[in-house]
Amino acid sequence: MFNRKFHIWLEKYFYQPEFFELIISALLLPFSAIYYCIVWIKFKLAKPIKFDIPVISVGNLVLGGSGKTPLTKALFNEFSHKYKTFIILRGYKRESKDMQIVALNGDIKCDIATSGDEAMEYATNLQNANVIVSNDRKIAINEAIKLGAKLVILDDGFGKADIYKLNILLKPAINPRLNFTIPSGVYRYPKSFYNLADIILSSSDINRQTTIINPCHKMVLMTAIANPSRLEFIFNKCVGREFFADHHKFSKFECENILKKYNADSLLVTQKDYVKIKDFGLSVSILDLKTTILPNLANKIEIFIKNYKNSDTIHQKFKKEKYAKKQ
Structure with missing residues (x-):
């Protein structure tokens, strides 16, 4: 009961803070500043590895859900009939360790305790699903390549700055009142990191x-x-x-x-x-x-996949388009 009440209070603290929550947020600002610096340094020093196949990341900047799972499903459904596609995720709160193959060509290889709930949702809801859970996404990508993958989708992969990928960021349906990083706010990556995304999506961009x-x-x-x-x-x-x-x-x-x-x-x-x-x-x-994803988004991703060898140029093109939209 306490656990449930605490999580309900946390949602209020992050999204609808009142005087008491604002005081707590202010007191925690020094810790948020330290956290901000650590994250910024991590991204700044990262040297992304480019794999032999294209990697797409679906992520967000805030704690909790912003619709990553439904979008990942939609991307799999859109592209898996053209390219053998693997979904790779951490498998949060699973009871297993190391890398685990959850599903291969629709054949479920483990139970939910081993996979975690989100991975099992993919495995049971997607036709011919290929799903791997691993704390080390690079190991999982290499395993997917061995198994014939032509495309990888990383669920919640934005923070993996050491992997070269197309970064899709989802904005939350409810905007946080405070723009601080945790613990003073709900942002696990600074809000300014939207500038690092190749594609930014809000609820109006998705059906x-x-x-x-x-x-x-x-x-x-x-x-x-x-x-x-x-x-x-x-x-x-x-x-x-x-x-x-x-x-x-x-x-x-x-x-x-x-x-x-x-x-x-x-x-x-x-x-x-x-x-x-x-x-x-x-x-x-x-x-x-x-x-379902709109044709404009599908076309952008298709361009990235087909021109993967020259994807540095594609990244620059997407960022120019994003900048032009702001003007």
């Missing part, structure tokens, strides 16, 4: 469509995602809401108690949460978020 699979009359929303306020559009369709810390591992007993508490017909969950409870045998409704 998103949400449907409910197996809708019921009395659904209770149960979710363990970052910034659950992103699901506010669905609140009025639910008899109740239960928020947990990001990547929370649900138990069957916990889920049954939530159903009883609200006398609900089903649990309404995201795809990310569903992969953790699908074997519990409970009545479940699923928020299915489908993202």
Whole structure:
């Protein structure tokens, strides 16, 4: 219970701070300054390695979700029929260590404890999925190349400044009130680092469509995602809401108690949460978020892939276009 309340307070602290939160933020500014310097030095000293195949990174600058997973799915669906595509991610809060192949040509190679929830979401939701989790993304990229990869998508790869890649940054749907780096603000990379992106996307740049699979009359929303306020559009369709810390591992007993508490017909969950409870045998409704990328974005990425050997020039072209938009 304390854990849930603390994470709800954190969201308020980062996005809707009041007087008390602003005082805490001000007191933590010296630590934010130190953190800022460390991150800046890391990026400044990094010497990016260029692999034999193109690498695309989907990332953001803030803590928590900005829609990286749906966009990564959309990119895989767009390009995997042309190029053998691998999704590589850290596999946050997985119980395994080192590199793990989660899915190969649609064949799931491990359980969710080994993969982590986000990797298993990719493995179960994408046709002919190729998914690898690894703390060292360079090792994973080399393994993907051995397995025949022609394109790699890094989920949350912006911070890997030592990898040469096309950097796509997503802006959050809700703008933070404070523009400081953590712990005084929600930025894990300075806001000025948007200038390092090749492509910057906001919610208006992506087509998103949400449907409910197996809708019921009395659904209770149960979710363990970052910034659950992103699901506010669905609140009025639910008899109740239960928020947990990001990547929370649900138990069957916990889920049954939530159903009883609200006398609900089903649990309404995201795809990310569903992969953790699908074997519990409970009545479940699923928020299915489908993202499609607009032709302009698809064309830019296609240009990068086809001209990868001369991609330095492509990077410069994208940055000139981005600068021209600001003028």
